[in-house]
Amino acid sequence: MKALVLLLLAVGGSSHPVMSQTLAEQAQAVIEQRCLSCHSEQVAMSGLRMLTREQILQGGGRGPAVKPGDPANSLLFKVLSHSEKLAMPPTGKLPFEEIEILRAWIEKGANWPQGKKQAANTQWWAFSKPQRPEVPQISGVKNPVDAFVSQGLKAIGLEPVAEADKLTLLRRACFDLHGLPPSPEQSKAFLNDATPEAWERLIDSLLASPRYGEKWARHWLDLVRYGDTSGFEQDPYTLEAWRYRDYVIKSFNDDKPTTVLSRSKSQATSCGRMMRRRVLERAITE
Numbered sequence: 051m052k053a054l055v056l057l058l059l060a061v062g063g064s065s066h067p068v069m070s071q072t073l074a075e076q077a078q079a080v081i082e083q084r085c086l087s088c089h090s091e092q093v094a095m096s097g098l099r100m101l102t103r104e105q106i107l108q109g110g111g112r113g114p115a116v117k118p119g120d121p122a123n124s125l126l127f128k129v130l131s132h133s134e135k136l137a138m139p140p141t142g143k144l145p146f147e148e149i150e151i152l153r154a155w156i157e158k159g160a161n162w163p164q165g166k167k168q169a170a171n172t173q174w175w176a177f178s179k180p181q182r183p184e185v186p187q188i189s190g191v192k193n194p195v196d197a198f199v200s201q202g203l204k205a206i207g208l209e210p211v212a213e214a215d216k217l218t219l220l221r222r223a224c225f226d227l228h229g230l231p232p233s234p235e236q237s238k239a240f241l242n243d244a245t246p247e248a249w250e251r252l253i254d255s256l257l258a259s260p261r262y263g264e265k266w267a268r269h270w271l272d273l274v275r276y277g278d279t280s281g282f283e284q285d286p287y288t289l290e291a292w293r294y295r296d297y298v299i300k301s302f303n304d305d306k307p308t309t310v311l312s313r314s315k316s317q318a319t320s321c322g323r324m325m326r327r328r329v330l331e332r333a334i335t336e
């Protein structure tokens with residue numbers, strides 16, 4: 051049981067600050083959990099970074115975020131109340147206890163925890179365990195992905211643009227999925243199709259075409275530095291290379307999971323030449 055509780059504490063994303071922490075540690079924990087996703091190195095909204103005390107004192111475009119000893123005149127505290135136009139975090143007001151921690155922390159001089167120069171920035175998305183979030187309730191959206199996009203736009207005060215006209219949509223879909231403009235036949239078929247399923251039908255037909263694998267395999271092949279020759283000054287042909295190219299194209303067209311594709315790629319890279327050929331041959335027939 052104890053182990054379970056410890057485990058839950060370790061993975062709990064929004065656990066409340068532990069009472070044995072000093073005020074400075076509690077304030078830093080709130081900032082880490084609630085603010086760093088938009089105010090650190092990678093993302094610094096309005097120029098504000100909150101990884102160190104100096105950065106917070108310096109503030110963003112509007113000037114110092116904190117006036118030590120004076121919460122009422124500290125921008126950081128004012129935005130937490132959600133009573134003014136600038137309200138943080140934009141997605142909703144913090145629980146009262148957390149606001150109170152930050153208020154008391156500023157009042158006591160906004161000191162940083164002893165021996166800790168920088169907040170951990172553990173909010174970085176790649177370190178977070180994926181969790182299925184609740185779909186925001188937003189009227190007028192056609193699918194759950196749009197609901198998340200709308201919520202994100204709203205949080206930073208942006209309005210979605212109107213839906214593009216049919217011809218623009220068709221061109222975007224063709225360039226995205228095939229890297230080519232639509233053919234006259236494709237344009238005619240799509241523009242004359244007034245049924246509600248027209249868009250879905252178009253996407254299905256683009257995905258079913260071999261052109262799809264040819265376009266998307268290119269990105270993969272670029273990343274693994276595929277070439278038909280060895281390149282540079284001595285430029286012999288690598289005679290078997292096309293097999294790998296075709297294998298990647300086929301993998302995309304067959305919808306092979308990326309994990310399987312990555313595995314055969316790393317096996318092939320780490321083997322000797324003869325072995326590499328065998329691995330590739332095996333992968334091709336998989």
Ligand code: HEC
Pocket residue numbers: 081084085086087088089095096098109110111112113115125126129136138139140141144205206
């Ligand atoms: C989802 C992203 C997001 C989160 C999380 C977030 N902010 Fe912000 N913050 C913004 C954006 C966007 C702006 C710029 C808004 C504007 O200029 O209208 C901003 C601006 C600010 C500013 C004004 C900076 C300046 O000088 O212009 C302060 C202060 C601030 N945020 C404090 C906080 C605090 C404190 C937290 C955590 C409790 C927090 N923010 C969490 C997105 C976020």
